Amino acid sequence: xxxxxxxxxxxxxxxxxxxxxxxxxxxxxxxxxxxxxxxxxxxxxxxxxxxxxxxxxxxxxxxxxxxxxxxxxxxxxxxxxxxxxxxxxxxxxxxxxxxxxxxxxxxxxxxxxxxxxxxxxxxxxxxxxxxxxxxxxxxxxxxxxxxxxxxxxxxxxxxxxxxxxxxxxxxxxxxxxxxxxxxxxxxxxxxxxxxxxxxxxxxxxxxxxxxxxxxxxxxxxxxxxxxxxxxxxxxxxxxxxxxxxxxxxxxxxxxxxxxxxxxxxxxxxxxxxxxxxxxxxxxxxxxxxxxxxxxxxxxxxxxxxxxxxxxxxxx
Amino acid sequence: xxxxxxxxxxxxxxxxxxxxxxxxxxxxxxxxxxxxxxxxxxxxxxxxxxxxxxxxxxxxxxxxxxxxxxxxxxxxxxxxxxxxxxxxxxxxxxxxxxxxxxxxxxxxxxxxxxxxxxxxxxxxxxxxxxxxxxxxxxxxxxxxxxxxxxxxxxxxxxxxxxxxxxxxxxxxxxxxxxxxxxxxxxxxxxxxxxxxxxxxxxxxxxxxxxxxxxxxxxxxxxxxxxxxxxxxxxxxxxxxxxxxxxxxxxxxxxxxxxxxxxxxxxxxxxxxxxxxxxxxxxxxxxxxx
Numbered sequence: 001x002x003x004x005x006x007x008x009x010x011x012x013x014x015x016x017x018x019x020x021x022x023x024x025x026x027x028x029x030x031x032x033x034x035x036x037x038x039x040x041x042x043x044x045x046x047x048x049x050x051x052x053x054x055x056x057x058x059x060x061x062x063x064x065x066x067x068x069x070x071x072x073x074x075x076x077x078x079x080x081x082x083x084x085x086x087x088x089x090x091x092x093x094x095x096x097x098x099x100x101x102x103x104x105x106x107x108x109x110x111x112x113x114x115x116x117x118x119x120x121x122x123x124x125x126x127x128x129x130x131x132x133x134x135x136x137x138x139x140x141x142x143x144x145x146x147x148x149x150x151x152x153x154x155x156x157x158x159x160x161x162x163x164x165x166x167x168x169x170x171x172x173x174x175x176x177x178x179x180x181x182x183x184x185x186x187x188x189x190x191x192x193x194x195x196x197x198x199x200x201x202x203x204x205x206x207x208x209x210x211x212x213x214x215x216x217x218x219x220x221x222x223x224x225x226x227x228x229x230x231x232x233x234x235x236x237x238x239x240x241x242x243x244x245x246x247x248x249x250x251x252x253x254x255x256x257x258x259x260x261x262x263x264x265x266x267x268x269x270x271x272x273x274x275x276x277x278x279x280x281x282x283x284x285x286x287x288x289x290x291x292x293x294x295x296x297x298x299x300x301x302x303x304x305x306x307x308x309x310x311x312x313x314x315x
Numbered sequence: 316x317x318x319x320x321x322x323x324x325x326x327x328x329x330x331x332x333x334x335x336x337x338x339x340x341x342x343x344x345x346x347x348x349x350x351x352x353x354x355x356x357x358x359x360x361x362x363x364x365x366x367x368x369x370x371x372x373x374x375x376x377x378x379x380x381x382x383x384x385x386x387x388x389x390x391x392x393x394x395x396x397x398x399x400x401x402x403x404x405x406x407x408x409x410x411x412x413x414x415x416x417x418x419x420x421x422x423x424x425x426x427x428x429x430x431x432x433x434x435x436x437x438x439x440x441x442x443x444x445x446x447x448x449x450x451x452x453x454x455x456x457x458x459x460x461x462x463x464x465x466x467x468x469x470x471x472x473x474x475x476x477x478x479x480x481x482x483x484x485x486x487x488x489x490x491x492x493x494x495x496x497x498x499x500x501x502x503x504x505x506x507x508x509x510x511x512x513x514x515x516x517x518x519x520x521x522x523x524x525x526x527x528x529x530x531x532x533x534x535x536x537x538x539x540x541x542x543x544x545x546x547x548x549x550x551x552x553x554x555x556x557x558x559x560x561x562x563x564x565x566x567x568x569x570x571x572x573x574x575x576x577x578x579x580x581x582x583x584x585x586x587x588x589x590x591x592x593x594x595x596x597x598x599x600x601x602x603x604x
Contacts, residue, residue, distance in 0.1 A: 022420050026413075026419055026420065028493070028494045028495065029412075029413035029416065029419055029494065030413070032409045032410065032412055032413050032494075033409075033410055033413045033414065033425065035406055035409065035410070036406060036407075036409065036410030036429070036464055036469070037410075037425065037428070039406065039463050039464050040428065040429055040432055040464070040466075042445075043442070043445070043460075043461050043463070044432040044436065044437070045432075046437075046441075046445050047436065047437025047438065047441035047442040047445055048435065048436065048437040048441070049437070049441075050437050050440075050441025050442075050444060050445060051437050051438070051441055053440065053441060053444070064444070109337070112330050112333060112334055113334070115326070115327070115330045116330060116331070116334065121331070121334075124338070125334045125335075125337070125338050127590060128338040128341050128342060129337065129338065129341055130590070130593075131341065131583075131586060132341060134519055134523075134582050134586065134589070135523070135579065135582065136522070136523035136524070136525065136541050136578075137523075137525075138523075138525055138541045138542075138544050138545045138548070138578070139541075139544070139575060139578055139579050141545075141548060142348070142544060142548050142571065142572075142574070142575035142578075143344040143345070143348060143575065145548055145571060145575075146344055146347050146348045146351065146572060146575070147344055147347070149568065151568065152351070152359075152566070152568040154347050154364065157363060157364045158364065161363060161364070186340070186341070189337075190341075217322075218322075218323070218326055250526070251524075251525070251526055254526060255545065258549075269439070272438070272439055272440065273439060273530075276439065276440045276443075277439075277440070277443060277530060282440055282444075285439075285440050286438065286440040286441060289437075289438030289439055289440055289441075290438060292438070293435055293436055293437075293438055294435075296434075296435075297434050297435045300434045301434070
């Protein structure tokens with residue numbers, strides 16, 4: 001068989017033969033791979049083909065093929081719709097805030113933990129701050145209810161005892177975004193810090209010794225040793241996060257949004273769910289989903305390209 | 316050890332204080348939830364804010380069990396988490412193994428085929444229509460089959476397999492082991508850390524997800540724990556009329572908090588065991604992904 005594969009000029013019939021032989025040779029491998037290929041083809045690629053719905057006036061009774069084509073009407077309807085600017089603004093603002101604060105908070109935590117030399121204390125703090133990451137958004141919302149509910153929530157009880165009017169944090173539009181962003185930080189600050197802690201552990205301790213010898217203060221050490229030491233990781237993470245600027249966090253917002261605060265925290269994904277599956281504007285909602293997917297795809301490709309430039313420096 | 320200057324001591328004190336406050340901020344909501352869930356309403360009315368209850372009652376827990384069918388929800392969630400995770404890991408490993416072989420003809424087109432799905436997707440509505448046309452609506456399997464393999468986890472395991480020394484496997488092959496035997500006897504035992512991490516990621520995902528159940532299921536006896544908790548928190552009328560009969564005995568708030576505790580406790584129980592693995596897991600994920 002080896003000899004046959006190596007031969008330069010193989011007649012066509014024999015060429016096909018060798019192709020079959022290759023498959024036979026790696027038969028087990030292809031059989032192992034097969035279920036995964038079927039899975040991705042069915043559950044990922046068929047829905048991708050399904051985006052043609054975005055160009056149709058989809059009607060559940062008529063189905064995919066018989067629903068009439070409408071060209072780009074769904075897209076122009078979306079862009080001209082009254083809600084367009086609201087949900088775009090909400091999505092981008094919430095994402096940017098999450099990027100700004102949700103991104104820097106774990107770095108600060110990692111820097112603080114890096115200052116701790118008592119190992120058991122460091123471990124305990126880490127164990128406690130990782131924990132919320134493993135809770136669902138439903139549970140986190142439950143904890144928010146415990147703290148913020150208008151009647152019995154802890155904070156409102158305290159406000160009432162001090163003669164202050166209770167605040168409906170969970171329904172007041174003005175509190176919506178703050179709630180979304182602060183709960184995100186609460187949930188993921190410890191988890192996000194893991195990566196930076198690993199990077200910090202990789203900094204050569206002799207650099208700090210040298211800085212101390214030169215009389216550098218804590219701030220100077222932070223500025224000239226620590227931050228340059230983890231700059232690569234920070235930049236990489238920032239680029240990767242930027243590629244998700246249209247993902248403001250569906251599971252979270254879907255839990256936190258209600259008819260009162262929706263105007264401030266409704267995002268593209270929650271809108272698509274409501275319009276598509278609750279109000280059955282299937283063509284329109286699919287078009288919006290596609291709009292988001294295409295922009296997301298472009299951003300991911302761009303981010304990967306930029307991230308590659310930093311590659312050598314990071315790993 | 317080098318002696319600390321006064322400035323450095325102040326700095327250290329500040330760091331410890333901030334970290335202690337942050338830890339409390341992460342813990343206190345839980346303590347309050349537990350306290351509320353076991354405090355009789357009469358004590359709440361008498362004392363106001365209760366952090367350390369004087370007397371205990373499990374009436375709220377009883378109410379959650381009886382009126383909100385949380386026992387059934389546990390069953391569904393356990394089914395989803397255990398069966399789902401087992402199938403996830405099985406199929407992910409089966410695919411990752413061939414893809415880790417650089418000599419396998421067609422490897423890179425297959426990889427591109429899979430990785431592309433991480434960057435672009437058909438989105439919610441086409442996926443829903445697909446699941447609907449497959450007749451999976453209102454079947455408990457809808458919580459498992461559409462998430463059978465995560466491309467991200469697949470890439471992590473593939474990366475781990477690739478960096479195992481090829482000689483070990485080759486020597487087993489020389490001894491006459493088949494591909495499957497060497498996967499089972501050589502590769503998998505060497506990959507326990509990454510398998511534990513991936514299982515953890517899958518299991519937490521199953522335990523925590525609620526949206527797919529809301530979209531694909533409408534039979535209330537199929538609802539997983541998170542959806543039941545969500546309904547209780549959002550005061551959505553659930554299941555039976557029993558809740559009416561009992562509603563005088565316990566406050567709605569205590570019932571909500573009891574439900575939060577019951578959903579959180581299983582995670583708190585397994586957390587110490589998971590913790591060993593996940594730091595490594597995150598690093599693996601971020602480097603390979």
